[in-house]
Amino acid sequence: MGAIVVDVMLKPEILDPQGQAVAGALPRLGFEGITDVRQGKRFVLTVEGEVTDAHLAQARQAAETLLSNPVIEDVVAVHALDDSEVSAAAGAPA
Amino acid sequence: MGAIVVDVMLKPEILDPQGQAVAGALPRLGFEGITDVRQGKRFVLTVEGEVTDAHLAQARQAAETLLSNPVIEDVVAVHALDDSEVSAAAGAPA
Amino acid sequence: MRVGVVTFPGSLDDRDAQRAVRAAGAEPVALWHGDADLHGVDAVVLPGGFSYGDYLRCGAIARFAPVMDRLVPAAQGGLPVLGICNGFQVLCESHLLPGALIRNDHRKFVCRDQRLRIENASTAWTGDYAAGQEIVVPLKNGEGGYVADERTLDALEAEGRVVARYLGDNPNGSYRDIAGVSNERGNVVGLMPHPEHAVEPGFGPTTDGLAFFTSVLHQVVSA
Amino acid sequence: MSNELDTVAVAGGTPDTEQPWSELGLKADEYERIREILGRRPTSAELAMYSVMWSEHCSYKSSKVHFSLWGENTTDEMREKLLVGIGENAGVVDIGDGWAVTFKVESHNHPSYVEPYQGAATGVGGIVRDIMSMGARPIAVMDPLRFGNLHHPDTLRVLPGVVAGVGGYGNCLGLPNIGGEVVFDDCYQGNPLVNALCVGSMRVEDIHLASARGAGNKVVLFGAKTGGDGIGGVSVLASETFDEGGPTKRPAVQVGDPFAEKVLIECCLDLYAAKVVAGIQDLGGAGLSCATSELASNGDGGMAVELDLVPLRDASLRPEEILMSESQERMMAIVEPGQLDAFLAITTKWDVEATVIGEVTDGDHLVITWHGETIVDVPPRSVAHDGPVYHRPLAEPSYRQVLSQDTTARFEKPATGPAIRETLLTLLGSPNLCDKSWVTDQYDRYVMGNTALAMPDDAGVVRVDEETGRGVAVATDCNGRFAKLDPYVGAQAALAEAYRNVSTSGAAPLAVTDCLNFGSPEDPGVMWQFREAVRGIAEGCKTLGIPVTGGNVSFYNQTGDVAIHPTPVIGVLGVLEDVSVRTGSGFSVDGSRVYLLGE
Numbered sequence A, B: 001m002g003a004i005v006v007d008v009m010l011k012p013e014i015l016d017p018q019g020q021a022v023a024g025a026l027p028r029l030g031f032e033g034i035t036d037v038r039q040g041k042r043f044v045l046t047v048e049g050e051v052t053d054a055h056l057a058q059a060r061q062a063a064e065t066l067l068s069n070p071v072i073e074d075v076v077a078v079h080a081l082d083d084s085e086v087s088a089a090a091g092a093p094a
Numbered sequence C: 001m002r003v004g005v006v007t008f009p010g011s012l013d014d015r016d017a018q019r020a021v022r023a024a025g026a027e028p029v030a031l032w033h034g035d036a037d038l039h040g041v042d043a044v045v046l047p048g049g050f051s052y053g054d055y056l057r058c059g060a061i062a063r064f065a066p067v068m069d070r071l072v073p074a075a076q077g078g079l080p081v082l083g084i085c086n087g088f089q090v091l092c093e094s095h096l097l098p099g100a101l102i103r104n105d106h107r108k109f110v111c112r113d114q115r116l117r118i119e120n121a122s123t124a125w126t127g128d129y130a131a132g133q134e135i136v137v138p139l140k141n142g143e144g145g146y147v148a149d150e151r152t153l154d155a156l157e158a159e160g161r162v163v164a165r166y167l168g169d170n171p172n173g174s175y176r177d178i179a180g181v182s183n184e185r186g187n188v189v190g191l192m193p194h195p196e197h198a199v200e201p202g203f204g205p206t207t208d209g210l211a212f213f214t215s216v217l218h219q220v221v222s223a
Numbered sequence D: 001m002s003n004e005l006d007t008v009a010v011a012g013g014t015p016d017t018e019q020p021w022s023e024l025g026l027k028a029d030e031y032e033r034i035r036e037i038l039g040r041r042p043t044s045a046e047l048a049m050y051s052v053m054w055s056e057h058c059s060y061k062s063s064k065v066h067f068s069l070w071g072e073n074t075t076d077e078m079r080e081k082l083l084v085g086i087g088e089n090a091g092v093v094d095i096g097d098g099w100a101v102t103f104k105v106e107s108h109n110h111p112s113y114v115e116p117y118q119g120a121a122t123g124v125g126g127i128v129r130d131i132m133s134m135g136a137r138p139i140a141v142m143d144p145l146r147f148g149n150l151h152h153p154d155t156l157r158v159l160p161g162v163v164a165g166v167g168g169y170g171n172c173l174g175l176p177n178i179g180g181e182v183v184f185d186d187c188y189q190g191n192p193l194v195n196a197l198c199v200g201s202m203r204v205e206d207i208h209l210a211s212a213r214g215a216g217n218k219v220v221l222f223g224a225k226t227g228g229d230g231i232g233g234v235s236v237l238a239s240e241t242f243d244e245g246g247p248t249k250r251p252a253v254q255v256g257d258p259f260a261e262k263v264l265i266e267c268c269l270d271l272y273a274a275k276v277v278a279g280i281q282d283l284g285g286a287g288l289s290c291a292t293s294e295l296a297s298n299g300d301g302g303m304a305v306e307l308d309l310v311p312l313r314d315a316s317l318r319p320e321e322i323l324m325s326e327s328q329e330r331m332m333a334i335v336e337p338g339q340l341d342a343f344l345a346i347t348t349k350w351d352v353e354a355t356v357i358g359e360v361t362d363g364d365h366l367v368i369t370w371h372g373e374t375i376v377d378v379p380p381r382s383v384a385h386d387g388p389v390y391h392r393p394l395a396e397p398s399y400r401q402v403l404s405q406d407t408t409a410r411f412e413k414p415a416t417g418p419a420i421r422e423t424l425l426t427l428l429g430s431p432n433l434c435d436k437s438w439v440t441d442q443y444d445r446y447v448m449g450n451t452a453l454a455m456p457d458d459a460g461v462v463r464v465d466e467e468t469g470r471g472v473a474v475a476t477d478c479n480g481r482f483a484k485l486d487p488y489v490g491a492q493a494a495l496a497e498a499y500r501n502v503s504t505s506g507a508a509p510l511a512v513t514d515c516l517n518f519g520s521p522e523d524p525g526v527m528w529q530f531r532e533a534v535r536g537i538a539e540g541c542k543t544l545g546i547p548v549t550g551g552n553v554s555f556y557n558q559t560g561d562v563a564i565h566p567t568p569v570i571g572v573l574g575v576l577e578d579v580s581v582r583t584g585s586g587f588s589v590d591g592s593r594v595y596l597l598g599e
């Protein structure tokens, strides 16, 4: 079983209240070095068998049509999840 | 200005209503090859200057304490955003 | 008897909780999230709302408020604490209660009059109910699905820590129809539905919620 | 526009510079008038201000001439309970016992078509700030909605998005949603209507107005930072018809932050209670252009603003963009210098950013500088209140003849028991009559603990005074199909229905607000519909003895040359001395008798 990651972020010019709320909380918790936060979405799509170019093409199209709202969001990455990431996802924090 | 990405996913055993809704919609839109979808969060943290190890350590700690809830979520990745990703984020879809 | 009600930025039902405390015959005391002081109250309500917009995860940022630095040890020491809706979420994020609350399975906010069964009538907040009693109070949430791993759920059931359960259709996908749970000692209770919206005839579906607030009064007085 | 700063001095020396007035939606004669007013060409910042403020949406240039009908039909008796009338952010009425209530309905139609969730959310946010700016605590919202065909694929995008947006914002603000409408009709397919109503309450002595008085008083901008949201949105999104490909100009969408607005509400209420606000205005359409010029225009002097002090979310914004930005969740207050510290202590308590960006002057101009150089120097009235006024041609549309001949005579009436049953079930199952709880269950109707009636009742009822039980009832109504047949009678029917809905709850009707949703004012047929509807409402109000206290006009709701049905949504507000006596609309006791009143 393969997996494809699709990353979607709000367009840079669009207000991100979620990211702002996090950014506001960080200094209070003693995290001083972080100057801004943007929050987006990460989708992991499971496909049968190995990830093929056809799968990736499908994922890209799904990313543009269903997984993101082009009025306010950008698809920033579509790529096969490599094995190291799969094992990370299954347990140990990176 | 550097940026660090933190990826957070629901633990595999936790119900993901959003991912399921997407998975349910895909076949209706003609995307047949995708068998499952999980939706998580992607945070992009901006730091001043280059991303240092100290920044990464901070980001990892923020990821474990604030950005994820260990009862239901896993931090699946914390890494510096490399330049190719930055340019993708700034415009062209991947 | 003085019952504190904490206001976080984004709290919405704080005045409602104060009204319910008053209706039960106690004195409500407004507590401020940024003030690390419980002002000697005998019990605390964490009210409903969207603290910090609930943008990250509901209750996640509120958990780090200065008032919580005082509240967490006090609760561990036996102070009665009731978290309603967002308050329940804050209690879970603070690990005073097990499990977590996630997006409703149907992915929509739901507001309705909800039938519940009080499963445990011996907590600090449910003593004035009879075990097994059915009540109707408003439910309103977008992220009310109670989740925990199987082991935790089994333990909660075995120890009688499921305080209230949904009757009829499960409104949000909560595991085992759980509407509320308590800590081991029974002084900390988290509840997704809103008893504070059912304390006054004519405003809310019933007055079934009032007993949560009278319960704590009786328990503190007798303790 | 070049990158060089276009100052007043530069403009004075370069009268022949080409300016993009047409792209900004101004007509040639309007641009000429600006040059006349200023005695020179406008700077690019001034052009930005005039263009947004003189847009249809902000200036009411096509509708204004008909508004004399409101005044002509308002008697002194009707004014008795009116504390603040048309012209302010929202009207205010006296409901007795020292309590005042303010309410208003507004549209956010076009933005909600482009981005349903955010469009609807920011629609709620905007009307709530209007109510806050009167000095009131918002206490309830309502949402009259119109969609295209339920079975059209685009309705699947628009309907859930709009409902989630209204709920997402209102629920997070903690305002009970106590009613509204959901109506489906093909005419709204490309032009859904998202109208939002807010009610607020305050003590009579706490009413605040939007005026900048007292030279030396500080101009404070507070709330969210300014970003590139909806730049030109108000003039573009609200004044231009959609072409097939959607909006062609700046697509920037405004994103709402209900948490920021909730904090802003509580912060404003603390500011009012501390009596440290001399004047206040919300920032909505046209952003700073509107707030500065309206405050100054309503005041007794001029105003000086240092635009470079405005806190920005996006450092690359140019001054004219800052003036036009529609970033949400911002307010502007006029504060006496001696009260500034107390003011800032309260904003700090709520973690609300507040910045002094200027002061009231004893001149008569609004002067805005950018790093010390003057980029705006205008008489504020010319921007805010003395915009263009059009006497657009009116003509009764010809479709009415055809329609009026198409009567119900051609329908076969169900005659047998089974046929009647069948008809009844078809009616009950039709989208416009069926149960609306799929929508209303997504709205919090209990928050604040004062809701005495909400869905499924005919009017929403909320308690204002917890001691005495005094409260208000509000209902909104409009049948666009009636209004299409006859806008005069249709508008009166909407008024009468809302009036009845409020009365049946047990309240005494007191005041009216309206949201007039129409097609293009450049179409004489639409303009005729508009005029007839206004006349219908004004004369109907006179008959009923309750005044119109405020409202909103939304033109250009059309796709190509096809306009929506005229849709004058009417909101009526009534008062109950004690809301515990309110009457719901269901049968509540077995064995009760059922009476039919009226003809």
Ligand SMILES: Nc1ncnc2c1ncn2[C@@H]1O[C@H](COP(=O)(O)OP(=O)(O)O)[C@@H](O)[C@H]1O
Pocket: D142, D143, D144, D145, D177, D178, D179, D180, D181, D182, D432, D433, D434, D435, D436, D439, D440, D443, D454, D455, D456, D457, D458, D459
């Ligand atoms: N968009 C909406 N928002 C809030 N309440 C609504 C909305 N649409 C309908 N309602 C409420 O649902 C109830 C039933 O609506 P509707 O079927 O339109 O009733 P009616 O035909 O009697 O006006 C009313 O209480 C109305 O206020």
